[in-house]
Amino acid sequence: MSKTDHYAIIVGITTYPDASLKDLRGPVRDAKEFCQWLVDPAGGDMDEQNIKCLLTTDFHPPDPTGPQDAHPIPNEIDALFEKYVSRGLQGRVGERLYVFVAGHGFSDPQDTETNCLYAANARSYFPYSTAITHYASWFYRNAVFDEIVLIMDCCRTTNPMHCVNPPPLPVLQGSARASRVKRFYAFATGWGQETREKDFGGGLWSGIFTDALLKALRNAKPDSQGLVTGMVIKNYVHNVIDSIAGDIAVNPPEIQVD
DSSP: OOBTTEEEEEEEOOOOOSTTSOOOSSHHHHHHHHHHHHHOTTTTOBOGGGEEEEEGGGSSSSSOSSGGGOSOOHHHHHHHHHHHHHHHTTSOOEEEEEEEEESOEEEETTEEEEEEEEOTTOBTTBOOEEOHHHHHHHHHHTTOEEEEEEEEESOOOOBTTBOOOOOOOOOOOOOGGGGGOEEEEEESSOTTOOOOEEEOSTTOEEEHHHHHHHHHHHHOOOOTTSOOOHHHHHHHHHHHHHHHHTTSOOOOOEEEEO
8 A cells, every 4th residue: 555645846947048057867867767656556655646747848949948947947946845845844744855956066165954946047147046955854854744755966166156045934933842853864965075877778867866865775784673774774875885886986875874
């Protein structure tokens, strides 16, 4: 029986027409692969209707002429979160929220805890983006979900001209239940670092971190109590990521487990 009390927000952006950001090849495939794991009865076992997925390939034209007609833009990404923010104003929404995003990203030069996803229309002097970690923090502070799984296969480089602009979230007092909310935050790399993607054969590109994470989710052995915990997944990823990367140099991922 699928977990109807679990929800997911998935974003994969491959096309960035501005010259300051190059196109990527893995994020859309990565997002689709993660969605497949979510609905797999042996994986996330989720109700497909509770998954909201936004991909570059959802839009036309598939090859935009420039940033002005590139998608998704920030409003389209924010709309995925706004639904749960609105419901969260009334209290608890569900047991678990998955957030998986893949694309170009950056962190605030003054804040090591933030991470943003560049929207497809981002450009050098106009860093249109969505502050993904701000949404996760809001859900946490207000105990909108009992568990938050945040996965970001994005760079976390810094640019003094690109500061994180928090979304205009409603200001609440916070919930006394926040201390009981469990979090699993997985970043493809550490603050200020880049992440990498790879051709895994036949032109099938994927983020190296996403590939390692999915292998962990599918293959990690339970601990002594029979549980595949966040720490089990974290250790598995750290143990296999270098072998998956091969001759590509990768920075260690940052995985935070409550």
